[in-house]
Amino acid sequence: MAAATHGKRRYETIDLTGDDDSTYGSLRSRPSPGESITQSQRDSWLEQGNEEDADDIVISSQDGDGTAMASYQLYGVLHTKIVGVQYYTGYATIGEYVVVRREPSNPYDSNALRVENVQRDQIGHIPRAMASKLAKYMDSGALLVEGCLTGSVGTYDCPIALKLFGTSDPVERANLRNQMKADGLPLEVIDQREKEAKKRKAEELKKIAAAKKDKAKAGKAGGAQKGAHFSQTDMAGTLSQGGGNSGQSLEELMGTSQRFNPRELGEVTEKFGAGEDALAQMPMAECPSKLQTRLLPYQRQALAWLLEKESPELPPVGSDDAVQLWKRSKHNPRVFTNIATNFSLKDKAPTLASGGILSDDMGMGKTLEMISLMVADSKVFSTSRTTLIIAPVGVMSNWSEQIAQHIKPEHALRVLVYHGSGKKPMSAEDFGEYDVVITSYGTLAGEYYLRGKKDPPTVPRPQGLYSIKWRRVILDEGHIIRNPRTKSSLAATNLMAQSRWVLTGTPIINNLKDLYSLVRFIGLTGGLEHLEIFNSILIRPLNQGDVNASLLLQALMATICLRRKKEMKFVDLKLPELSEYVHRIDFLPHEKEKYEALQAEAKGLLNTVKRKGKAQDTYRHLLEMLPRLRQVCNHWKLCGDRVTSVLSELESQKVVDLTPENRKALQDMLQVSIESHEDCPICLDNLHNPVITACAHVFGYECIERVIDTQHRCPMCRAEPLDLDTLVRPAVELGESVDQPDIDPDTTSSKVEALLEILKASHKKPGTKTVIFSQWTSFLNIIQTQLSAHNYTFARIDGTMRASARDAALTSLNTNPSCTILLASLAVCSVGLNLVAANQVILADSWWAPAIEDQAVDRVHRLGQTKPTTVWRLVMDGSIEDTVLEVQKEKRKLMMTAFKEKTGKRAREGATARMADIARLLR
Template identity: 50%
Template sequence: MDRGEIAIEAQLTADKGFYDVPTRIFIYGTSDRTRRLELEERLKADKLLKATQLKQTRAESDAQRTMGLKSGRSSAGLGTTNGLVEPEPQPEVSLEQLAQGSETVQFRNGEDFVNSIAMDEDKLSQMPMAEQPKSLSATLLPYQLQGLAWLTAKENPTFPAPGSPDTVQLWKRDAQGRFVNVGSRFAVKEAPRLASGGILADDMGLGKTLQVISLILGGGPGQTLIVAPVSVMSNWEQQIERHVLPQQAPKVLIYHGAARQSVGKSLKDYDVVITSYGTLSSEATSGNMFKVKWRRVVLDEGHTIRNAKTRVAVAACALEAQSRWVLTGTPIINNVKDLHSLVKFLRLTGGIEQSEVFNAVIARPLGYGDKNGELLLQALMQDLCLRRKKDMKFVDLKLPPKTEYVHRISFWPDEQRKYDALMDEAKGALEEFQKRSKTGQKGRFQSVLERLLRLRQVCNHWTLCRERVEDLLRFLEEKGAVVLNEKNRALLQQALQLAIESQEECPVCIDDLKSPVITYCKHTFCRVCIAKVIEVQHKCPMCRAELSEDKLVEPAPELSATQEEQELDTETKSSKTEALLKILQATLKNQGSKVIIFSQWTSFLTVIQKQLDEAGYVYTRIDGSMNPQKRDAAIHALDKDPSTRIMLASLAVCSVGLNLVSADTVVLADSWWAPAIEDQAVDRVHRLGQTRPTTVWRLVMEGSVEERVLNIQSEKRELVTKAFQEKQEKGKKTKETRMADVLKLLA
């Protein structure tokens, strides 16, 4: 254990006696075959495990890791000249013709993992209703009145009677009146503290905001703090102004930006304070918000804190409040561990709030397919989480239908040659990495990721990957740290952007990068993670180089459309942009139809923007380079200007919190790894208030990695998590997890 070769976990299996504690012990070891065999011999020699037990677990481990790959090698690359031969212009096509050539799909079939553990539809439909709030000018729908009653009840939870089979937050009372946690097996005589609050996980567009406003109005005296993405802070203020009677309206403050310094000490003068996750993180645990004992704290788009180790999650958990609420349409984005941070924020007791216990009794059993883990999670979620879907009969939104198409596009001949060359390079780089990874050579896996990223970008337009950043690859493969001059800083920023777009994980917290930075020794981390490491040991945890705050490099600022246009060839069409223009041409023939075009790359939005200019379309745009005022103006143009019928939208910025019901068509120009992000984007349009049938087009290059991304999305929708059950070094776990996706994409 001291050498880190094994990890041991233990679970109580019954009440502890005076002299004994009934316990089941779990031993986790390495996934490396050679080292595992050596470890098995020592475990047998020490009589810790039997040969039959080891044989069984070895077979299970081998089955989990079985996967194949066809490899190839080539030194072919992309040139810096155009070389594309565009086909002759095609005649206009109708929407009906486009639909006939596309595949109709239903990405969300109502059987997602959260549905399987949440309360069923019959029970939801029979929930009690609250009275219509008198201070609300809007009339709540029946399911919203049920939601208000549930919110009110969860702010005042009570224990079950002694001997009752019911549990509350996994606590139950035995016949002797003791309080026993059915998850951790903790047992106490005195009543533990119950968490006040929960998770409102209604489908996007069902009015979570309005239900919480109703709770604030009728939930007694005290202040409410609402933490939301920057893009939706103003929406909260507008919703309160629109739906609350003027004489009953609470006093609202938006606490954000430089102006907050002047009002920071007077927060107690306001009934509702609205702030951003960035502001919360910047104040850490010592700012003005942490000096107030809030009546309730509400995290809008609360999945933002799904990594409990990030600075913003730590700050959210440190806020003092009587009640704590999480609003999210996607409580699970990647895997069930996303829920742990929410449980910790809610301040549950009994041990389940600790990551080790949550992992041991819920996450790991689920990974093994153990029903006990699912039963525990089901009990917890049915108690703490309210989730209604738009397609439930009792919700009865009467939303217009939504039709989704996968529109497959064939590469033009020159595009196909460039794609094939990149695919051969990617397979060759992967094969080389697999052969030489044990030697510890730097930069090899980054080389695979760089080529995979270029493969995905060339599916959109060749100019996105015109710069093959060969300098970057050579730079990454050089050993040691570098001097932070202007050239090296720019190369480090390119390497950091590659890590971000490839969705690498932080080696410290083994989760998605949050506020990512790169060190002068070329390793990427979450800022809060590496800051803690620097504070403790002043060395890089990957290479042991001396490290300080001034050796960290942050991402380059996001370019505006004008700046990007100067660096891109935006004149030339691609097969995908031509297909997109055909969809626009056919859609905009319908009187009043408006279109949202989502892409994860703002550079591709710039390419599309140039071609919209040439075609004479009026459009608006939202991306990360714009301040809140410009974003609000862009949404206002889409809503109010009849001539503005197209919005270009960054998927990362527009997937949360916005109301885009003035549009009726969504085009997903490229696929995002986490399907929940795309689903959120679509639900900005197909939501309460939509009066027209909604059409969703997913543009996919035929026979490319884009089709395989759809397969990975399908797995994530079913929550087939990439669970590695063995104890491994953190770096290896991260690498193997990413390798699994890379193998699927390049197979």
């Protein structure tokens, strides 16, 4: 036994891997392939180094992931103790956040609850009697239990307060309260909250009654004059039917549209990061002598920040500052405490992360700023001097071109593009011959998860990207790893590197869990690198308006993230003005009739699902209605009835033969899931590389690939056989519909007419070029027909085109003066393209995630743009598109109500929330 010291106490370290029956050991057998387990069990399996097999385990619907209960309410606080501390070495202090974890496979107590500190070292366990009460609630997901030490650790035990969080659903809350009351569990917090809610409701009812009384009196006095002052100005802001009066100027169209600044709410990194005044005062670094391009002042500030973050230093003795949330004790300078988790270290300095998140606005030169860091870093390190850059395939060439462009020829860096089937096996010494190695996320994941290997991945390795400790790793478009369980995320996190950098203009796309993945990659220590702790300390408290959580997030962002916007005065990009408008359009009578009929059908399906439960076929019909409602806003002919025919093909047999007809039917069904923004049922996050099985279940490719490697059957219905060759991919690479609706060229729509009205008005201004974005290539086809009929010269880029054709389209937009319009698929053009040849953007339909639209707009309004830029969002008045804008607004506020959110819900509650979202869209 080894000795360990904790404060004034002495601990004995006991090997729990042996057969010592006197210990309360943690034993966890491997889940069988496809076994449904809770997230805590899955995390336990991951902790043992089994990431290799993680994706073949289906997470229990009763738990989900670390954020699955983010919006649960506090029911009460249970004061108890931790026992058996004499057997464990976990270091903990008063006020420290600790983890309470179920241990169902413990051989001494199947109800066991072990208590760990943020470093996952066990402190002890909850007494048997109390554990027997709580275990059933934790296993079912009814309660989330968090712990905080309320006293000093004694010889045998330690006092602890357990916070009990439960559902916010009114019906389930009543049932849960009754069960907890019967078990003698505390309910003081939820009781007080309900008491206050009843009081507020009574007061509101009194106000409503008083208001009605006053209104009745006013009505008698002024009823005779009601409506006398109605004027045409009450209708301002709405176009007339059919798209407005012909021949209107741009100024007149702007006058009838709503001025719109979608980013005025600020992203979380702007709201909680450093303010503009503080950013303006940041020190500047000298421009590196090896750099050919002269850095702008704000880029020199970025370089100084990058250099500082690569060499972080702990706060000096006597300082009250916090560095990466670590603070030195004033009373004992040998003690460091993490201000987020209260975890403390004595006589040992915490490990500081080298690196951070560079989140400057798109188009401000993040690539140049990182190149300047490479040539400014002249320090000699014991590790490699080679920088590894991981980027999307379409952006890899940009890095090598930018490096050659910005560095003086006599100081040229040796660059290796490590990608494709032609790459050779390389050792650490081989990579060390280069200054920069550029690879893709796919290559990285492929090397981390070696095909055919069943043992957990080990690092380092003799060859490949995991054979070397890199000087630095740079993730370009780093939000790609925002799902913490994808191959790319785990592969990036397990790289060996001295410094780690994330480049992204959108560190948060959907929710704060996106930020967690980046925190984990960077290597922040102290507890926030664990998802359940990140959720408990930041995500849930922020959702519930906790001021302290807001301050903590501000401190976190200030220490790891640099975010500047193009509009900031000190940045002084001298970019021309960006004006954004919501252009509202009235349905024509026949369009309104078709829309309302489709809406009524959707509401009927919604009522059926609510009444009978989520039957798979009915639910798919309902999901398919949502994109159809959006499509009818563009053109009523777009919304064919795809799913009915698909389901009729599949309902007679569990697994269909992959005939050409059935393959097309499956692709149609997969398209419904893509357009409905469904989640992968294995990782519970957004679909990544979506595929569909012959039994009609949709997964992210990386997740189902792991299942196939181990069990060869569908984890949803257990259908077999299942192999990679039977997976059906989208009809085109990016999941864009290739449907060609049968539409008379002379038949347009209100939205098409409004779009043509804008083009006609803007055509009066020489030099105006327009990019028209749409989610649906079929709608681009309709627009293309109309552009040809009106003699416009245009180019087009979408996911069905070869790379050479896309390049030719860009060349035409950039060099051909008569080519004034680019038709663009939103999915293809949201990242990686420079479209400054255009100065007007029309968003023909709105995307659920506003960050995607922002990226698309920033392809046009970026460094190099010389003309004022105008953005039009076309919205059918009183339609689902209005609600989409509301969803975007809430996403910008980081509220957890959008479609990709499952936070705060168990599976049943998650389905209820999903239904609530759909009901809201169909109101």
